Amino acid sequence: MEYLNDLLQLDLGGNNVREYLLAVGLFLTGILFFRVVFRNVILALKKIASYTSADFDDVVVSSINKIPFFIFILLSLYFPLISLIKNEKAVLVFDGVLITILVYLMIHVILTFIEYGFIIYAMKKEVGKVEARNAFIGIKLVLKIVLWAFGLLLILSNIGFNVTSLVASLGIGGVAIALAVQNILGDIFSSFSLYFDKPFVVGDYIAFDSFEGIVEKIGLKTTRIRMPQGEELIVSNKDLTNAKIRNLKRIEKRKVSFDIAVLHKTPLEKLKKINSMIENIIKNEKNTEFDGIYLYQLGDYGLKFSVVYYVLSGKGVDYLIAHQNINFKILAEFEREGIEMAHLAQPIRL
Secondary structure, three states, X not given: OHHHHHHHOOEEOOEEHHHHHHHHHHHHHHHHHHHHHHHHHHHHHHHHHHOOOOOHHHHHHHHHHOOOHHHHHHHHHHHHHHHHOOOHHHHHHHHHHHHHHHHHHHHHHHHHHHHHHHHHHHHHHOOOHXXXXXXXXXXXXXXXXXXXXXXXXXXXXXXOOOHHHHHHHHHHHHXXXXXXXXXXXXXXXXXXXXXHHOOOOOOOEEEEOOEEEEEEEEOOOXXXXXXXXXXXXXXXXXXXXXXXXEEHHHOOOEEEEEEEEEOOXXXXXXXXXXXXXXXXXXXXXXXXXXXXXXXXXXXXXXXXXEEEEEEOOOOHHHHHHHHHHHHHHHHHHHHHHOOOEOOOOOOOEO
């Protein structure tokens, strides 16, 4: 018994064997505690979540379940090591490790709930999966940078660094970095604008500047557009948010205005028939709405009628088909009535 007591009092590196054994016991107890508590907490929360229809408790369970177990190992090591270490600088280092762990857990929880909030928003807005994912990646990236920047300052402040002077010294460097990445950040924030404001979505046919095409992908930095000729146009999101965009897919009805000119020698009774003739043709055409027809000019080369109607579709092909059918029927009626058209008629105006 005396021998065992002497062995426990044996000094090894400034601590005796008893203190080492107590530290090991404390570490194993901590591991066991976190293992049991962690498992039971997860099981209890899952059971509670199964009785509710809300998603909030599921997020809490997911947030806790995603915490790596090595975090609990480090927490279990902290107190045993602190009890053994006599050096103040070493204690300061371990304090920094503990603070880092706590900051990590805080940021992990915050990002988890931000993700939850974004998913709920996306579900309410019925946003496409690809667009939601791209926007969320950008938002999460920016938030991670901001949160870790604050977290780093918090860690440095708690381990004794003068954060005020550090922030002041980093001011010029921060400006330089901001200038260097301003184009990238501009595109990322523009992608947020495209996502939340939604001037167009994937599948829309848009026109801007001298380009037009179908939107195939809205990315974090660029948007890809398939041109009518088949090539892919890649445009930065910043350029798109600064451009005047026409979303042609959202046209509910297309106004069509065109002129018809007939010869001066056309008899008056036939001239009067033209209005009702063209009105009936347009009204009987599928997906069209007649607006008006007027003899508005006695020109040098002919008598000009202005015709206005609407195509009740935003698709360009529907307009082309409808207008082609109307033209064929007008030509057929003019031929049947013996009405001759003048050679210098005005072109179609859209």
